[in-house]
Amino acid sequence: MLKQTEGSHAVAEAIARCRPEVICAYPITPQTHIVEGLGEMVKTGELANCEFINVESEFAAMSVAIGASAAGARTYTATASQGLLFMAEAVYNAAGLGLPIVMTIGNRAIGAPINIWNDHSDSMSMRDAGWIQLYAETNQEALDLHVQAFRLAEELSCPVMVCVDGFILTHAYDRVDVPEQEQVDAYLPPFVPRQALDPAQPVSIGAMVGPEAFMEVRYLAHHKQLRALGLIPRLLDEFKLHFGRPSGGLLRTYRTEDADTIVVALGSVNGTIQEVVDEMRAEGSRIGSVSICSFRPFPLDAAREALGRAKRVVVIEKSLAVGLGGHLSDGVRKSLSGIVLNGYTVIAGLGGRPITRSSLHQLFRDAEQDELEQVTFLDLNADLVAYELAREAQARTSGPTAEAILRRVGTVASQIA
Amino acid sequence: MFQTRIHGRGGQGVVTAAEMLSVAAFLEGRYAQAFPSFGSERMGAPVIAFCRIDDKEIRLREPVLDPDAVIIQDPTLLHQVELFKGLPSTGYILINSARGLDELGLKEFLHGFRPNRVRAIAATELAMKHVGRPVPNVPLLAGFAAITHQVKLESVVAAIREKFPPAIAEKNVAAAEEAFAVAGGKLEASHA
Amino acid sequence: MEMQPIKFYQTATFTVGNRLLGEHERSVQANMRRTNSLNSGHRACQGCGEALGARYAIDAAMRASSSQLAAVNATGCLEVFSTPYPETSWQIPWIHSLFGNAAAVASGVAAAMRVKGREEVRVIAQGGDGGTTDIGFGCLSGMFERNDDVLYICYDNEAYMNTGVQRSSATPPAARTATTAAVGPAPGNVFGTGKNVPLIAMAHGIPYVATASVANLRDLEFKVTKAMPIRGSRYIHIHVPCPLGWGSAPADTIKVARLAVESGLFPLFEAEHGEFVNSTKIRRKVPVDEYLCLQKRFAHLFAKPVDSTRIALIQAIADHNVKRFELLG
Numbered sequence: 013m014l015k016q017t018e019g020s021h022a023v024a025e026a027i028a029r030c031r032p033e034v035i036c037a038y039p040i041t042p043q044t045h046i047v048e049g050l051g052e053m054v055k056t057g058e059l060a061n062c063e064f065i066n067v068e069s070e071f072a073a074m075s076v077a078i079g080a081s082a083a084g085a086r087t088y089t090a091t092a093s094q095g096l097l098f099m100a101e102a103v104y105n106a107a108g109l110g111l112p113i114v115m116t117i118g119n120r121a122i123g124a125p126i127n128i129w130n131d132h133s134d135s136m137s138m139r140d141a142g143w144i145q146l147y148a149e150t151n152q153e154a155l156d157l158h159v160q161a162f163r164l165a166e167e168l169s170c171p172v173m174v175c176v177d178g179f180i181l182t183h184a185y186d187r188v189d190v191p192e193q194e195q196v197d198a199y200l201p202p203f204v205p206r207q208a209l210d211p212a213q214p215v216s217i218g219a220m221v222g223p224e225a226f227m228e229v230r231y232l233a234h235h236k237q238l239r240a241l242g243l244i245p246r247l248l249d250e251f252k253l254h255f256g257r258p259s260g261g262l263l264r265t266y267r268t269e270d271a272d273t274i275v276v277a278l279g280s281v282n283g284t285i286q287e288v289v290d291e292m293r294a295e296g297s298r299i300g301s302v303s304i305c306s307f308r309p310f311p312l313d314a315a316r317e318a319l320g321r322a323k324r325v326v327v328i329e330k331s332l333a334v335g336l337g338g339h340l341s342d343g344v345r346k347s348l349s350g351i352v353l354n355g356y357t358v359i360a361g362l363g364g365r366p367i368t369r370s371s372l373h374q375l376f377r378d379a380e381q382d383e384l385e386q387v388t389f390l391d392l393n394a395d396l397v398a399y400e401l402a403r404e405a406q407a408r409t410s411g412p413t414a415e416a417i418l419r420r421v422g423t424v425a426s427q428i429a
Numbered sequence: 430m431f432q433t434r435i436h437g438r439g440g441q442g443v444v445t446a447a448e449m450l451s452v453a454a455f456l457e458g459r460y461a462q463a464f465p466s467f468g469s470e471r472m473g474a475p476v477i478a479f480c481r482i483d484d485k486e487i488r489l490r491e492p493v494l495d496p497d498a499v500i501i502q503d504p505t506l507l508h509q510v511e512l513f514k515g516l517p518s519t520g521y522i523l524i525n526s527a528r529g530l531d532e533l534g535l536k537e538f539l540h541g542f543r544p545n546r547v548r549a550i551a552a553t554e555l556a557m558k559h560v561g562r563p564v565p566n567v568p569l570l571a572g573f574a575a576i577t578h579q580v581k582l583e584s585v586v587a588a589i590r591e592k593f594p595p596a597i598a599e600k601n602v603a604a605a606e607e608a609f610a611v612a613g614g615k616l617e618a619s620h621a
Numbered sequence: 622m623e624m625q626p627i628k629f630y631q632t633a634t635f636t637v638g639n640r641l642l643g644e645h646e647r648s649v650q651a652n653m654r655r656t657n658s659l660n661s662g663h664r665a666c667q668g669c670g671e672a673l674g675a676r677y678a679i680d681a682a683m684r685a686s687s688s689q690l691a692a693v694n695a696t697g698c699l700e701v702f703s704t705p706y707p708e709t710s711w712q713i714p715w716i717h718s719l720f721g722n723a724a725a726v727a728s729g730v731a732a733a734m735r736v737k738g739r740e741e742v743r744v745i746a747q748g749g750d751g752g753t754t755d756i757g758f759g760c761l762s763g764m765f766e767r768n769d770d771v772l773y774i775c776y777d778n779e780a781y782m783n784t785g786v787q788r789s790s791a792t793p794p795a796a797r798t799a800t801t802a803a804v805g806p807a808p809g810n811v812f813g814t815g816k817n818v819p820l821i822a823m824a825h826g827i828p829y830v831a832t833a834s835v836a837n838l839r840d841l842e843f844k845v846t847k848a849m850p851i852r853g854s855r856y857i858h859i860h861v862p863c864p865l866g867w868g869s870a871p872a873d874t875i876k877v878a879r880l881a882v883e884s885g886l887f888p889l890f891e892a893e894h895g896e897f898v899n900s901t902k903i904r905r906k907v908p909v910d911e912y913l914c915l916q917k918r919f920a921h922l923f924a925k926p927v928d929s930t931r932i933a934l935i936q937a938i939a940d941h942n943v944k945r946f947e948l949l950g
Contacts, residue, residue, distance in 0.1 A: 016455030018448070033736045034729065063732040067725065068763030075722035075760060079693060079729025082716050085736055087729070105719050129467065150488075180490055184464035185451045209691040209714035209730060211742055216709035218694075218717030220701060283488030364467075368491045 019151035019181045022188045024049030026155035028059045029196040030162045032088040034080035036065040038073045040095040041128045042178035043118035070095035074102035081111040084208035093120035093134045107142030112165035118178040121363040125414035129364020130178040132330040136339045142233050144172040145308040147278040151186040156259030160247050169206045177280040199254045237309040262311035265318050268300030275301040277328040288372045315347035324354035326379045330361045337387040360390035430483040432493045436512050437502030440472040446566035447478035453584035454482040462487045502565050523572050525565040527551035548612050559604035567601045568608035575614025582609045649681045656683040663710040664702040668871025670835050670861030671776040681842040685849035686743045695723035695748030698783045721756035723748045724764040727771040747774040750791035751781040754818050765825035765854045772855045778863035786866040790816040795931050796918045803921035819858045826895040827854040834860040836878035860887045868917020880912035885939035888946040902950040909936045
């Protein structure tokens with residue numbers, strides 16, 4: 013059913029259609045509206061056969077999810093930023109125990125300095141925890157990916173993280189098609205756990221594994237992610253059949269067939285990138301873009317196929333590998349192993365800094381001329397940086413960086429972007 | 430694509446305005462995207478919300494930097510925030526004020542703008558009159574419908590009824606209808 | 622329901638199955654049909670108080686729940702010695718997740734059972750003092766606050782034993798641990814620190830809180846049996862000597878535990894919804910010295926010259942407990 017509604021609310025409705033049995037979450041901006049929506053649905057009875065638990069921390073949220081999932085219940089939680097870090101130990105634990113928990117990440121920057129706005133540093137911090145990580149480009153895809161996530165998680169016995177850009181998607185009103193219950197039921201069968209806590213068949217879960225078997229256990233986790241590379245496209249095809257639209261999959265290409273320059277990115281910024289690609293195509297550029305949906309497992313073969321014939325690849329990163337560059341770039345570079353082309357990493361949008369059409373347009377122009385550094389920070393205020401470096405150089409007890417910069421930037425309330 | 434930027438202060442329903450506008454466009458079968466610019470979440474702080482309307486899927490995800498219309502819910506923001514940044518002289522302006530545009534000190538600024546695309550509406554007063562609360566967003570939306578024709582009044586009314594519980598909705602509808610008329614809006618012949 | 626105190630001459634020993642009592646009065650462990658949920662073959666130290674307490678507690682819980690039980694275990698001695706990969710000594714559904722989240726995981730298990738219409742399956746969360754009073758404290762309080770239907774059992778051996786005897790907030794004053802060395806002007810654990818989790822549990826107003834000791838195993842079984850049919854959060858705090866960490870003889874475990882109770886240092890009591898309802902009276906009060914001198918972790922108090930100041934401070938704690946919990950009839 014077509015609706016004009018807030019992204020978070022649409023996600024909540026999609027999750028409700030997946031018949032979750034236990035929902036446990038701790039509030040953190042920008043995920044709050046999703047969990048509030050679900051909580052209300054449980055209270056009114058609209059979402060039946062579901063336990064909604066208000067936990068006391070994100071660590072408790074993932075822990076409750078672990079217990080519920082281990083006991084055979086379809087389980088969901090959501091978090092972002094600081095909350096994801098706070099539950100980090102449990103995030104690894106869930107993957108190690110092979111529990112098919114689905115979690116929404118309302119992508120948000122990680123402090124210090126504290127920042128509530130969007131970037132990908134949170135989900136990036138957990139990229140090697142063993143979870144599957146899917147990035148939504150639009151609110152439609154955000155809700156669709158959750159339906160696929162439960163299916164994927166339960167078939168593989170592996171937890172899945174659906175990453176939705178905070179504020180940009182979560183708090184935007186968009187036109188979305190919310191699936192009907194019958195459609196979801198036809199696509200997502202009831203949860204049959206691989207292992208469960210059941211007095212009828214007692215089993216001990218969570219043993220210590222020593223040097224004699226740890227390598228093998230970890231290899232199997234690696235193997236599981238590789239199997240996901242095959243399963244994700246199959247689930248996309250099935251999804252198209254049931255719902256009539258191509259949400260998800262490993263990656264999507266846009267006008268890349270004869271492109272010399274290809275831009276790669278995760279999430280919502282791809283929409284803006286596609287607008288710029290159209291503008292530049294109209295001006296005669298041979299440019300295209302790739303939106304990667306499955307970041308873990310990283311689609312090495314599909315990326316190589318999509319990017320291998322270009323002259324240059326520009327990777328837009330909403331997270332920073334401090335001192336190195338980007339995380340997405342690592343995967344892209346690896347996928348292009350042996351192929352010679354120019355690769356550029358552009359760090360953009362950190363902490364919610366808007367990524368504008370005009371900035372991207374200029375950036376891509378520079379890329380076409382190969383006039384870009386290896387690593388660029390888009391729209392960096394060089395004066396501000398220079399000022400702060402000079403200030404720090406003057407005294408050993410120079411005080412906190414963030415606060416000093418803010419003092420210089422002044423009131424932001426009067427600014428638009 | 431038609432881009433609107435709404436300026437106001439926290440507590441004035443700026444974000445709700447953008448959302449309702451997007452719902453109104455949706456009800457006419459169009460695509461719409463509405464989202465806020467987040468600053469500190471407290472009453473009284475300057476707040477901006479954006480709404481894009483188009484006949485095809487909207488892919489753009491940046492703030493509205495080159496609006497076709499600017500709605501100003503709080504005139505005290507004038508001269509404090511660059512409210513009109515990016516707005517061309519062919520753009521639409523709606524200001525919540527019982528005072529005239531000249532009195533607001535905008536005479537010179539508005540010199541190049543088209544008179545039928547610029548309005549001051551006493552939206553707060555209208556809201557107080559019909560709804561009993563000084564939230565000017567609904568009358569301004571009706572004024573927007575009147576001067577831009579991007580959405581019909583009936584769509585705005587439908588969006589109001591979707592958003593608010595019945596009793597409050599009808600009061601807002603009354604405010605919207607009066608604002609629409611005040612702004613010089615003409616109901617389409619087929620809906621007369 | 623009050624437990625009838627039974628004298629030793631009435632029961633005979635557990636090894637002969639309490640044969641002087643009628644069957645219905647015998648302990649769970651004395652019963653041939655006990656479930657033996659923590660089976661033999663685990664790797665606990667000789668004389669481990671925790672293994673003893675866990676065996677008694679879980680079998681009592683199994684009897685009380687008609688064997689419909691799932692257990693969630695925190696990281697620690699019990700988890701490590703009971704599940705040496707690839708073996709397990711648990712005969713019940715059992716999960717170990719992390720150090721600090723047993724209470725939360727158990728809350729999740731209980732929620733799943735509820736939503737699946739299997740509320741007859743009861744949930745126990747168990748952990749040592751470290752996992753309960755320190756790192757697991759937040760999750761424990763959350764579980765209590767929500768009144769989740771879980772029985773939490775804390776096996777208190779008064780330090781982080783599994784990692785090498787480091788101090789926890791359950792470590793008593795003056796005790797030597799690896800991080801509270803018995804050196805310097807204030808040897809051992811600092812006075813005036815520590816946390817009384819049973820009292821904190823009471824402050825949450827949960828349906829049932831009790832302390833127990835491996836010195837009185839019938840009482841321990843009784844309390845678990847009493848707790849099991851109650852719905853909502855329940856907490857049982859069991860004092861379990863650790864010969865290795867305490868420096869006591871493995872054969873002395875029950876004796877040391879009894880001296881802790883009889884000195885007043887470990888009061889046995891019950892509370893319901895935040896109010897005391899019962900305490901076990903001390904039969905023959907002993908000075909704390911008798912308890913302390915059996916443990917090397919307090920040896921520095923008895924090195925010449927005897928640290929009578931600190932011993933007196935510990936005695937004062939015992940005396941305060943006696944008054945507060947009305948331990949003397």
